[in-house]
Amino acid sequence: MIRAFASGMWIHVVQFSRNPFDLTGIVVWPILYATIAYYLLDSKDNPKLLLGASLGAAVMLMWSLVVIGSSNALENQRWLGTLELLVAAPVPFASVIAPITVASGVVGGYALVATLAWGTLLFGVPLSIAHPLPFVAAVPSCVLAIGMLGLVMASTFVLYRAAFSLGIALQYPVWIATGLLVPLSTLPAFVGHIGWCLGPYWGFQAIKQATLGSAGGAWKDIGMCFAVSAAYAVIGSVCLHFFERVARARGSLKLT
Amino acid sequence: MNAIRIFFVGGVTSYRALFNWVNPWVFVPQTLGYPIFEILFFSYLGRFADVQSDKFFLIGNAFMALAMTGFFGMGNAVGGERRSQTLPTLLASPANRLALFLGRAVPSILTGFTVAVTAFTVCAIVLGVTFTKSELAGLAVAGLCSAFACTSFGLCLGALGLRGRSVSLFADTIGGSLLLLSGANVPLERLPAAVQRVSNVLPLTHGIQAGRILGGGGSFADAAHLLRGELLVGCCYLVLGIVMLRVFEYIGRRSATLDTF
Numbered sequence: 001m002i003r004a005f006a007s008g009m010w011i012h013v014v015q016f017s018r019n020p021f022d023l024t025g026i027v028v029w030p031i032l033y034a035t036i037a038y039y040l041l042d043s044k045d046n047p048k049l050l051l052g053a054s055l056g057a058a059v060m061l062m063w064s065l066v067v068i069g070s071s072n073a074l075e076n077q078r079w080l081g082t083l084e085l086l087v088a089a090p091v092p093f094a095s096v097i098a099p100i101t102v103a104s105g106v107v108g109g110y111a112l113v114a115t116l117a118w119g120t121l122l123f124g125v126p127l128s129i130a131h132p133l134p135f136v137a138a139v140p141s142c143v144l145a146i147g148m149l150g151l152v153m154a155s156t157f158v159l160y161r162a163a164f165s166l167g168i169a170l171q172y173p174v175w176i177a178t179g180l181l182v183p184l185s186t187l188p189a190f191v192g193h194i195g196w197c198l199g200p201y202w203g204f205q206a207i208k209q210a211t212l213g214s215a216g217g218a219w220k221d222i223g224m225c226f227a228v229s230a231a232y233a234v235i236g237s238v239c240l241h242f243f244e245r246v247a248r249a250r251g252s253l254k255l256t
Numbered sequence: 257m258n259a260i261r262i263f264f265v266g267g268v269t270s271y272r273a274l275f276n277w278v279n280p281w282v283f284v285p286q287t288l289g290y291p292i293f294e295i296l297f298f299s300y301l302g303r304f305a306d307v308q309s310d311k312f313f314l315i316g317n318a319f320m321a322l323a324m325t326g327f328f329g330m331g332n333a334v335g336g337e338r339r340s341q342t343l344p345t346l347l348a349s350p351a352n353r354l355a356l357f358l359g360r361a362v363p364s365i366l367t368g369f370t371v372a373v374t375a376f377t378v379c380a381i382v383l384g385v386t387f388t389k390s391e392l393a394g395l396a397v398a399g400l401c402s403a404f405a406c407t408s409f410g411l412c413l414g415a416l417g418l419r420g421r422s423v424s425l426f427a428d429t430i431g432g433s434l435l436l437l438s439g440a441n442v443p444l445e446r447l448p449a450a451v452q453r454v455s456n457v458l459p460l461t462h463g464i465q466a467g468r469i470l471g472g473g474g475s476f477a478d479a480a481h482l483l484r485g486e487l488l489v490g491c492c493y494l495v496l497g498i499v500m501l502r503v504f505e506y507i508g509r510r511s512a513t514l515d516t517f
Contacts, residue, residue: 025429032432036298039442040305079339169286172293182300 004091008099009106016069016107026107027114030061034115037181038123047126048212054119055112055211056180059142059204062108063178064171066150069104070097071167074157083158093244094151094237097158101150105143112139128211134218135210141225142203148229149199151236159243159252180204199228259355267359270333287367291321291375298441299383308443310383315395315467316440318376319402323438323460324431325368326406327413329361330497331427334417343418344514353501357414365407372399387471394470394479401483402463405490409459411497418504418514439464459493462486 017023037053074097077083086096119125129135153170176182177194178201184192195201206221299313334357337343346356380387387395413430417423435441437451438460444452455461466482476483508514 021425025425028429029432032436036436036441037301037305039436039446040301040307042446165283165286169289172290172297176293176297176300182297182304186300186304 001091001095004095005099008096009103012073012100012103013106016065016103023110026061026065026110029064030057030111030115031118033057033060033181034119035123038119038125050119050123050125051127052208052212053181054115054125055207056204058108058112058115059146059178059200059207060171060175060180061111061115062105062143062146062203063174063200065104065108065111066101066146067153067170067174068167069107070101070150070154071157073100073104074154087158087244087248092237093158094233094240097154097240098147098151098233098236101154102144102147104150105147108143108146109139130212131210131215131218134215134222135207137222138203138206138210138218138225141222141229142200142207144229145199145203145225145232148232148236152232152239155236155239155243158240159247174198174200177201178204197228199225199232202228259352262351263355263359263362265359266356267361267363270360271363287371288374288378291317291371292378294320295375295379296382298435299379302441310385311471312443312468313441314376314379314383314385315471316438316464318372318379319399319460319464319467320431320435320438320440321372321375322368322399322403323406323434325365325371326361326403326459327410327427327431328424329364329368330357330407330410330414331417331423332364333357333360334414335423338417338514347505347509347514353505354411354498357411357501361407361410361414365403369399369403388473391471391473394474394476395467397476398463398467398470398479398483398486401466401486401490402460405459405463405486405493408490408493408497412493412500415497415500415504418501418508434458434460437461456485457489459486459489462489 034054034057037057038050041049041053074083077086087093089096116125116127120127153167156166176187177191178198179187179192179195180200184195202221202224206218206225209215209218209221295314295317298317299310302308302310302313334343337346347353349356379385410427413423413427416426420426437447437455437458439447439455440460444455444461444465447455462482462485466479466486469479469482470476
């Protein structure tokens, strides 16, 4: 199972990195959101705020890649007629799907580098990471937390053939609820409570704490990333198992 | 006469096919969810940044919702045929190409208009923004001008679908660029001069500006030059799109690449 996960993730990272056109999109999108944030937040004259916006924009794209990339990957499997083969493979279906969602998050790492470089070179945003070691741990933790939330979402994509549209629709609600660019204090209080249940919130907090806050806070948030990832892994596996059985019973796996 | 028949029959058939594929009970909330949350996201970002009013972001992003359907409607009309391997068959027919693809796009654009209006209404209520009847009428006129300009621009994107396989992604990226370049979320005067020059030749820029004047209680005389500008931009892209459709179809036939995916 571990081998299936590791080799699957490697294959998908390579595949997602193959098309220069796709990569351009991966780099351009967070830069756009970060640029909008720079122009709007510029008036506050707070470099830390701009650096926080860079990190937020990068995590936004990580989530988009996971939710859109994985839904698109599953929809492609459907179109190519290979989804049934994946379901019939002699390993748990979760170990086939999880590499797709986590690999999407890994590719989002390009976005992090591009956004930080863009902000520094064009807008003079100071790139100073307060705690490098927690930062190095926070990035993969964030990828894992987002990827595992993607696994929960992907379970519905197995059942539902308009997966790609659902993936697109889920972008903004999660961006808002996790306070990536807009602080949760600006939003109604109940939104913050939703954010606590979402992986991108803890992933972003971990990266932000490591960059701008305290090392202790960063490690605590990294711990939360692992906790929510474990919870998502359990929920995702159960949902996948259930939805896979429903899809098999309905004979809808092949429907495009 | 035949072109009109193709426009209507092709459009209705493809629209019905969409609902055979996607359950309307799923399609409607999904289609509405994206623009509603987009408007709220940028409005709250604006509030946090203390830049402009909720009305500024509400109008800008409602127009963005309108634009995206124009882009994707046309882009997907061609890209969808390529994906389902029916593009060569379709282009082997003697049907008028503009009627063929526009017929498929117009129902999506009308849906987009309805979605944009609904999202605008819902977000106006959530954000507590109010408009008078005359302001709403002005916004509708500006919205129609922008819908025309964006559909014309979408025709160019659709034509690219005759040569490339990633048109949806391209349309998506162009649409994303408009979040910044059209002035939907950043006041144009804050952008560098070179970027402002690019903004002036893009669809939506003048439409949004006109919408903000009319939605803010201005008269049609105040916004007339902007509405004319938007229509002019739309006409230019329409001509360019028709030329691109012809040229790219010719190249695609010559190089036998219409069905590569």
